[in-house]
Amino acid sequence: MLSGVSVVSFTHFLQGPSATQILADLGADVIKVEPTGGAFERGWSGPDAYLDGESVFFLLGNRNARSLSIDMKAPESIELLRRLLADADVLIESFRPSTMDRLGLGYESLKEINPRLVYCSLSGYGSDGPYKDRPGQDVLIQSLSGLAHATGGGEAPPTPVGASVVDQHGAVLGALGILAALHGRERTGRGCLVESNLLSAALDLQIEPLAYHLNGFRGERSPSRISSMYYKAPYGVFPTADGHICVSITAPPVLAEVLDDPWFATVGDDEVLARREEINERVAGHLVGRTTKEWEDLFTERKVWFAPVNDYAAVVDDPQVRHNGSVLRFEHPTAGEVAVLGHPVRYDGERPGLRSLPPALGQHTRDILAGLDLTPDQIDALVERGVVRG
Structure with a gap:
């Protein structure tokens, strides 16, 4: 679907990598830009889940991408990245607001060299406003947005959902915004700035109950544990x-x-x-x-x-889940057999598959720099000085 679309990803944690993986699954050429020490998700996993040292958290959100490992604090790195972005279709980033501006990679700067660039910023609360510098994390947003307060029985405390649903919905909204901007560019010839944030994603998840509330219908959590403040029983x-x-x-x-x-x-x-x-x-x-x-x-x-x-064991073994092919399994050279969720949408009856494994750190650095017309000697010099890793 997105063959020929080039995406440069400056993302970490879950919202950003998951949004990028959606585009990668659809055929985009995704370059994951990582610091020389590796992206955050390489060294973190919720229940300390590692397969022979490989983070499951990294493996679940970075397939079908290439890795460019580069020290973004080095002046020559920013120049190389600007060269890379001069011909890119999409930039997607999930740093805190203003970080990319400080690096010289903000939207206003880049659209001067690439007016067709679709620039997507994913954040916790938005690029401006009183909360812009707060840490944006799933369970915090569930609490702030009212989602936790709306969940649970009348006598129970506010209850967050047992998965990072806000992160994942924010990822889908980010990918949706990018696809809409790419479609619009076909008519106008111009890219645009796309912004999605976790707070907006959490509110969007509650489109129905919040609409009732906004229009004067007040609900309370149920003492008999009806799973909605507004629905009739049983529910x-x-x-x-x-x-x-x-x-x-x-x-x-x-x-x-x-x-x-x-x-x-x-x-x-x-x-x-x-x-x-x-x-x-x-x-x-x-x-x-x-x-x-x-x-x-x-x-x-x-x-x-x-x-x-169902518990998760029953979910994985559920006949419809198995029929739908929801679980993607692959063999990793270090981690061994890995199982993750595959792309959730089918196209002409088929789900996009695995074109390439989640990349090793800096696995594609040399190939990417060679594509910028750097010679092998120039690339070797950058590696020796620690500007890039590969």
Whole structure:
């Protein structure tokens, strides 16, 4: 899809590398610019997850890219990068605001030498404003944005989601912005500045409940653990005799039949929202009386909306997950067999595959510099002085 599009990535942590990997999966030629000591994610992994010294956190977000390892504090490095960017289609960066400007690689500077450049900045809160210098990190943004406060039962404390959902949504929005800008450039001949941030991503994840709130509909977390401040019951996860099951919105007449309880038939259509706690508690009282498998069989037969509550082992083994080919496996020369999530979208029935492994640090430095017309002797001299690594 993006064959022929050149991307230079100054990204680290998760939001930036994940956004860049989306473009790389689609065929873009991605150059990952790293310091000579390596990108942050090479030396960090959430649960100290390393495969023979290779960070799983790095391996999950940097496939199909090339690595240029360079000391960005060296004056000659900035000149080399400006030469590289003079012909690039996209620059994507996730430094704190103003960092790229201080390096001489800000948008205003680069658009003078490359007016077609699509320049994407990913940050925590935005490039300006009172929070621009705060650390932007997923769980912090979940808390600030209201997402944690909206999650959990009425008696539970505010509860962050158990994954870096804001980082990943911010990555997708960044990639979306880049693709839109590339499409616009086809008409105008000009690039533009694309900005995405974690705070905006977290708010976008809450497009529905925030719209209710903004228009005067106030909600409270449910004491019976309805998994929304605004939805009718039943809606959420319920204990069974031997585990849990998730049940989504089901009309009272259906509940009366499926649960063999005439009480539900006494709830009028105009009472369902006002009596949602009664409904939820009564559903819970029924579900705890049978096993999960018994309810799954009955709900399947009666076409009730439900889902199993899978742990990650069950997710990986789920028939639909396996059918969709969601897990990508590859053999790495150091880490051995690696399993990560693949590209989430199919095109003409196919998912983009693995063109190249997550690169070793500086693996492509020499090739990239040679593409800037540097001679082997010039490249050797840069390596010897520690300006680049490769």
